[in-house]
Amino acid sequence: MEYNRKNVPEAVIRRLPRYHRYLGECLKNGIKRISSLELSKRMQVTASQIRQDLNCFAQFGQQGYGYNVENLYMEINRILNLTETQRIIIMGAGHLGSALANYPNMKTRGFVVKAMFDIDPKKIGTRVADVPVYDVAALDEWMKTEGADIAVLCIPKETVGEVAQHLVDLGIRGLWNFSYADLKVEPAVPIQNMHLIDHVMMLSYQMKEAEL
Amino acid sequence: MEYNRKNVPEAVIRRLPRYHRYLGECLKNGIKRISSLELSKRMQVTASQIRQDLNCFAQFGQQGYGYNVENLYMEINRILNLTETQRIIIMGAGHLGSALANYPNMKTRGFVVKAMFDIDPKKIGTRVADVPVYDVAALDEWMKTEGADIAVLCIPKETVGEVAQHLVDLGIRGLWNFSYADLKVEPAVPIQNMHLIDHVMMLSYQMKEAEL
Structure with a gap:
């Protein structure tokens, strides 16, 4: 997946490690998919903020389905370049x-x-x-x-x-x-x-x- | 001086310790007053951003004069509550x-x-x-x-x-x-x-x- 990474606001970048942490916890707890509302409750950020944040990089999630936890986690992993040592x-x-x-x-x-x-x-x-x-x-x-x-x-x-x-x-x-x-x-x-x-x-x- | 401290954006609060640091350095170097342009160069923030930030608390500075370094430093000290142990x-x-x-x-x-x-x-x-x-x-x-x-x-x-x-x-x-x-x-x-x-x-x- 190619990202449009230009001009991503600093506040968004600051939230990426938190997404990474919460999604990692979901994965550990066996949660396979999560709605943006559910994720927003955990993160104490509005659901629309989450959608906006993630849209800085690519189209994630599906109306009515929410986010596939593993996919989203892996993508944020890639965005943060944690796939390389x-x-x-x-x-x-x-x-x-x-x-x-x-x-x-x-x-x-x-x-x-x-x-x-x-x-x-x-x-x-x-x-x-x-x-x-x-x-x-x-x-x-x-x-x-x-x-x-x-x-x-x-x-x-x-x-x-x-x-x-x-x-x-x-x-x-x-x-x-x-x-x-x-x-x-x-x-x-x-x-x-x-x-x-x-x-x-x-x-x-x-x-x-x-x-x- | 009384501050209107309601709803100060987090980004502003995050910059306060930096103002404190830079103004402290100015004080140490014997600088008595500083223009918002000069301060903005040191802080790598625009001059209008600095004016906006400080206006969250009170009216600082004077058109054409700039900021009195010691006054501003002491006020930020107070805003951050560094006057108490x-x-x-x-x-x-x-x-x-x-x-x-x-x-x-x-x-x-x-x-x-x-x-x-x-x-x-x-x-x-x-x-x-x-x-x-x-x-x-x-x-x-x-x-x-x-x-x-x-x-x-x-x-x-x-x-x-x-x-x-x-x-x-x-x-x-x-x-x-x-x-x-x-x-x-x-x-x-x-x-x-x-x-x-x-x-x-x-x-x-x-x-x-x-x-x-």
């Missing part, structure tokens, strides 16, 4: 990097952590969740011989800009940034910024709202 | 919980981690980033005598629903959930779900886009 490296083997190496949901979705890099001699040579921790000095050689698609950045913000640019020079295709800095690299590659503090600030806002 | 507890002293206890950006914004709770006898009685780790059996008593505003959930998804409800029963006012489950509690309190895997899925989508 992505090779991940984690820069920084501190608490956060280690938490991500241990994160069970990565591997099951094709995101395989291949190596971690650090500058701390105490960490270099160890393994975290069976992933080897290498000296960052070995990064260039490793990228040449092994290669990676995505680098996860769990390093201080003072050095993250330089490291990110270096990774792009070495051929990395996407960055998942946990440092509190907004990165710019040349040539541009997709970047997901995880500014954790932003989310607790939003929570703070919502708590104040709830009070008023 | 929030007491945080972290459920789960694993890698992720420990990473958050060590996260330097929390304290500087008034989010003070007071205690961690775990079931692992090896962790109970230790300290992480100077935060004491208690037995989860001591939670009820601790909430009664010390209290907390926000609980960060870094525990397995199998138990997170039950723990979340118990925390709400004990008077917690907001939940920051890192478990891969969508929580429902009664009575409802604000919840920020951090489904980390969703973000790497979105990155995967964007990388495919960039290729096409």
Whole structure:
């Protein structure tokens, strides 16, 4: 199936992983088809929003029948490009990097952590969740011989800009940034910024709202 | 200043922490005033979007003058309720919980981690980033005598629903959930779900886009 993927609104893209999660749960529970109304109840989004979202990609579902759960799940899998294995490296083997190496949901979705890099001699040579921790000095050689698609950045913000640019020079295709800095690299590659503090600030806002 | 805070779109709320970050940087760099055009360049949002966003709360800025950086920063501080200290507890002293206890950006914004709770006898009685780790059996008593505003959930998804409800029963006012489950509690309190895997899925989508 060919998709018209141009200009898909960011809000739609943000909902795709949720569709993926809910449909995955339906599959696990043996549900074979689902109405957009039923799906909308689970997702707490209107049924017409769901139809609009999915129509950004292709015509899914059938009037009066609803969605075939497995088909829709597989298509969203394809849209999110989860059918291919992505090779991940984690820069920084501190608490956060280690938490991500241990994160069970990565591997099951094709995101395989291949190596971690650090500058701390105490960490270099160890393994975290069976992933080897290498000296960052070995990064260039490793990228040449092994290669990676995505680098996860769990390093201080003072050095993250330089490291990110270096990774792009070495051929990395996407960055998942946990440092509190907004990165710019040349040539541009997709970047997901995880500014954790932003989310607790939003929570703070919502708590104040709830009070008023 | 009184705000009309009703029906502020989620996308606007999502941008508030970014305004906070950029204006904070301006302040640090000694910038006293900024035009909406200048701010929009830094934020990569249109100037009219910025004006619209801020108008959700009050009339900021002055035609031809732009924004007074300090005033605007302080107002966004107030809107996000960062002027009050929030007491945080972290459920789960694993890698992720420990990473958050060590996260330097929390304290500087008034989010003070007071205690961690775990079931692992090896962790109970230790300290992480100077935060004491208690037995989860001591939670009820601790909430009664010390209290907390926000609980960060870094525990397995199998138990997170039950723990979340118990925390709400004990008077917690907001939940920051890192478990891969969508929580429902009664009575409802604000919840920020951090489904980390969703973000790497979105990155995967964007990388495919960039290729096409």
